[in-house]
Amino acid sequence: MQPHPNVQAVQRALDDAGxxxxxxxxxxxxxxxxxxxxAAAAAAALGVDVxxxxxxxxxxxxxxxxxxxxxxAHRVDVAGLAxxxxxxxxxxxxxxxxxxxxxxxxxxxxxxGHPRPLRTLVDTALQGYxxxxxxxxxxxAVFPTTYAELLRITAGTPVEVA
Numbered sequence: 001m002q003p004h005p006n007v008q009a010v011q012r013a014l015d016d017a018g019x020x021x022x023x024x025x026x027x028x029x030x031x032x033x034x035x036x037x038x039a040a041a042a043a044a045a046l047g048v049d050v051x052x053x054x055x056x057x058x059x060x061x062x063x064x065x066x067x068x069x070x071x072x073a074h075r076v077d078v079a080g081l082a083x084x085x086x087x088x089x090x091x092x093x094x095x096x097x098x099x100x101x102x103x104x105x106x107x108x109x110x111x112x113g114h115p116r117p118l119r120t121l122v123d124t125a126l127q128g129y130x131x132x133x134x135x136x137x138x139x140x141a142v143f144p145t146t147y148a149e150l151l152r153i154t155a156g157t158p159v160e161v162a
Contacts, residue, residue, distance in 0.1 A: 003029070003031070003141075004137065004138045004141070005142045006030070006098065006104050006108065006110075006113065006136075006137030006138050006141075007029050007136055007138055009103070009113035009137060010029055010110045010112055010113035010136045010137040010141070010143070011028070011029045011113075011136075013110075013153070014026075014027050014028075014029070014112060014143065014153070017112065017138035017153040018064070019112075019143075019149055019153050020145070020146070020149055021044075021131070021143075021144040021145055021146070021149075022116075022130050022144060022146050023152035023157070026161050027049070027143050027145050028042070028143060028144075029089055029137070029142070029143045030134035030136070030141065030142055030143065030144075031136075031139050031140055031141055032045050032046075032140045032141070032142060033140075034046075034140060035107065035108075035138075035140045036107075036139060036142070037106075037107035037139050037141065038107075039053040039055050039072025039073075039074070039158070042072070042073060042133060042135075042142060046131060046133055046136075046142065047127070048131070049073075049128065050072040050073050051071045051072055051073035051074075051125065051126075051128070052071075052072070052126075052129040052131060052132055052133060053071070053072030053074075053132075053133050053134075054069045054070070054071070054111065054122075054123075054126055054133065054134040054135075054145075054150060055069065055070045055071070055072050056068075056109040056110060056111055056134065056135055057069075057070060057071055057076060057092070057109075058092075058093040058097065058098045058101065058102060058109060058118075059076075059078075059091065059092060059093055060088050060089070060090070060091050060092075060093045060094075060097055061082075061085070061087045061089070061119075062087045062088055062089055062090075063092050063121070064119070065093065065097070065101035065104040065118050066085075066087075066090070066103050066118070066120075066121065067102075067109075067111065067118040067119065067120040067121070067154070068081070068117050068120075068121045068123070068159075068161060069111055069121070069122045069123060069126070069134070069150055069154070069156065069162075070123040070125075070126075070161045071123045071125040071126050071127065071161075074123060074125055074161055074162040075162060076135035076161045077101060077161065077162055078090050078091070078092075079133060081121075081159070081161060084159065085121070085159075086105060086114065088138045095120070101114065101115075101116075101118065102114045102115075102118070103115050104135075104138070105139070107135075107138075107139040108135050108136070108138040108139040108141065109135055109139075110135045110136050110137045110141075110143075111132060111134050111135075111150060111153065111154050111156075112153055113137055117155065118154075119132050120154040120155065120156035120157070121156060121157050121158075121159045121162075122147070122150050122151050122154065122156040122157065122158055122159070123159065123160070123161045124158050124159065125160075125161075125162070126134055126147040126150065127148075127158075128146040129147065130146070131144050131145075131146065132144070132146055132147055132150060133145075134150065
């Protein structure tokens with residue numbers, strides 16, 4: 001069976017970037033037996049700490065998409081983040097806005113594989129984990145990586161989000 005087109009797009013982006021997992025091997029999207037729509041569910045399915053899950057959150061930042069990759073153990077301080085990045089309005093994006101800018105649905109948004117590159121911020125708390133897990137384009141797909149690789153493959157900016 002052929003993987004979902006979003007999973008294929010994410011794997012292609014990982015391959016094109018030469019993405020590596022924590023052991024130095026090529027980062028590969030994996031399909032879980034069931035969808036995992038939350039960091040807690042993903043952590044339970046993978047047997048890892050919830051903080052090692054890189055949540056992909058899309059925000060509407062003055063009408064432009066902003067991807068925030070945050071540790072599953074954190075909530076984004078929206079007001080503080082808006083002030084730190086110099087936007088006047090920062091709010092969680094609607095499902096339609098997310099789909100329009102990522103081609104993916106909430107619960108499966110990956111850090112890569114979007115129609116166009118997105119401005120990306122990466123939670124510095126993720127550097128406390130040797131291995132980080134991110135969504136792979138659909139709610140049951142994930143891939144292993146590292147904090148340094150997330151920064152590199154997304155051209156992300158490190159920030160404190162909580």
